Amino acid sequence: MNTFDFGIVGLGVMGRNLLLNIASNKFAAAGLDLDTEKVNSLQQEANADHKIEATTDVKHFASLIQRPRAIMLLVPAGKPVDSAIQSLLPHLEEGDIIIDGGNTYFTDTDRRFLELAEKGIHFFGMGISGGEKGARFGPSMMPGGDKKAYERLRPIFEAIAAKVDGEPCVEYLGNGSAGNYVKMVHNGIEYGIMQLISEIYDLMKRGYNLDEDTIQKTFEEWNQGDLKSYLIEITGHILKQKDEDGSRLINQISDWAKSKGTGKWTSQNAMDLQVPVPTIDAAVVMRDMSKSKPERIEAAKILTWNANQQDVKTSEAIASLKDTLFFAILITYAQGLAQLKTASKEYNYELNLETVTKIWRGGCIIRADVLEDFRKAFAANADLPNILLNSDIAKKLTDTQAGTRNVIQFAVQKGLPIAGLMNSLAYFDAYRSENLPTNLIQAQRDYFGAHTYERIDAPGVFHTQWND
Structure with missing residues (x-):
């Protein structure tokens, strides 16, 4: 009893693999799940070198872990x-630590942080990214909570x-719900990059009429240069996968995209903070648009566009598409990092963006690979x-914007939907505009609602009696 280093509640895919990862790194790990089958499955998967014990009994589980206990929740x-926390509390003591490793909305973490602090229990919200394979062999982890309590978790x-x-x-990120918030924005960036890749794929296929082998090999080649990344890498793998009949599997997959809500949370909170993303x-x-499949089928019959045929050399098209994707991915990261900057001030997280990008x-x-460039930028100027x-x-960005503009013009003439690419360029052009036409919006607001405005030639707030 009281000899295990760490405990995990929830032995599904992520929980089981994280627990095996911990045991493989010579830490004793205890697991808890109400499903006997999952408990038995974990025991069978563990080998002789692993110090693992799994149980369905909460009291026994808590008794296994050395004090101060460190227990991670990997439940929906x-x-x-909240149910998992309530079941654990009777068996915990002051100074113990609970870590929520799920995709929890950050305000729920703030509430739990305060509620458990009153009981002397430290609470961490920690984003975990990497999927099943990452959990087993090395994820990226984003913990936030009590900094001193983190020392109990750091070695593991x-x-x-x-x-x-x-x-x-992995590194301590900041106060309260900082870890869950950073993971939320991580997922928002993930949404953006996935959308951009899908648009580039569509342009290759329906815009430039590239064959399937060329498209697949292009993504493989791109993963060897500036675009090297996990999402580009797996895209090359996906496009190579064959179905049972030998055809490309991708062509048999529905375009009805699902989501779990973390991208939506990022957008909603960005609007609350008045940060454009x-x-x-x-x-x-566009994920929401994908769900209107029956309507889109009907609309395709009546909302038509006869695109002009444009002859473009394949090599030139691929070069421009590469520039466009790189440009838009940089912009997507920039939006997410700017949101983190503002949120850190608003919620007192004290985030260090060099640490986040690292x-x-x-x-x-x-x-x-480009994240190393971001890390260096924030290392040189933390206040950027x-x-x-x-x-x-x-x-x-300036080196790749010409290709980006050419591709977007091409897509517009072809009638292909490129909401992600268009919005990336619009963000770039708005951000680099010393003057925006929002002065007219200010005048309109004052005209119909007497909302006032500021002038560029004098301080203060003004209102005009506009002539009807």
Whole structure:
């Protein structure tokens, strides 16, 4: 009793694999699940080198873990988390630590943090990215909560995390719900990049009429250069996969995209903070649009467009598409990082964006070589309000914007939907505009509602009696 280093509640895919990862790194790990089959399955999967014990008994589970206990919850977000906490509390003591490793909305974490603090229990909200394989062999982890209590968790988390240049892809991020918030924005960026890749794929296929082998090989080649990233890598794998009849599996997969809500949360909170994230917004909207399949089938018959035939060399098309995707991905990261910057001030997280970008370099779904450039930028200037203001990143954008504009013009003439790419360019053009036409909006608001406005030639607030 009281000899196990760590406990996990919830032995589904993520919980089982994280527990095996912990045991593989020479820590004793206890598991709890109400499903006897999952408990038995874990015991069978563990080998002789693993110190693992799994149970369906909450009291026995709590008695296994050394004090102060460190227990991670890997159960569905919402009421299941509260239920798991309530079942554990009678068996915990002051100073014990509970970690919520799910995709929990950050305000729920804030509530639980305060409720458990009153009982002397430390609560962490920790984002985990990397999927099933990452959980087993090295995820990126984003913990937030009590900084002193994190020292109890650090040795285990650093051992099981993905490594980049020998550095673990986990670090204490900030106060309260900082960990869940960073993971939420991570997922918003993920939504954006996935949407951009799908639009580039569609342009290759329906716009430039590239054959399937060329499309697949192009993504493989792109993963060897500036675009090297997990999502580009798996796209190359996906496009190679064959169905049972030997045809490409991708052509048999429905375009009705599902989601779990984390991208929507990012967009909703960005609006609350008044931080523009239009590429992420577009990604959420297009998943919603995908669900209207019956309507789209009917609309395709009557909302027609006769596109002009445009002859473009394949090599030129691929070069422009590469520039466009790289440009838009940079913009998507910039939007998410700007949201984190504002949220850190609003919610007192005290985030360090160098740390955030550093732990995203490995293990997580949005890992990419370009994150090292972002890390260097924030290391050089921690107060950078937007990554686009870094001279090296700015040069990458200016070098690729010509190809981006050409591709977007081509897509518009072809009548292909590219909401993500369009919104990325619109964000870039708005951000680099010293003057925006919103002065007219200010005048309109004052005209119909006497909402007042500011002038550029004098301080103060003004109202005009406009002439009808």
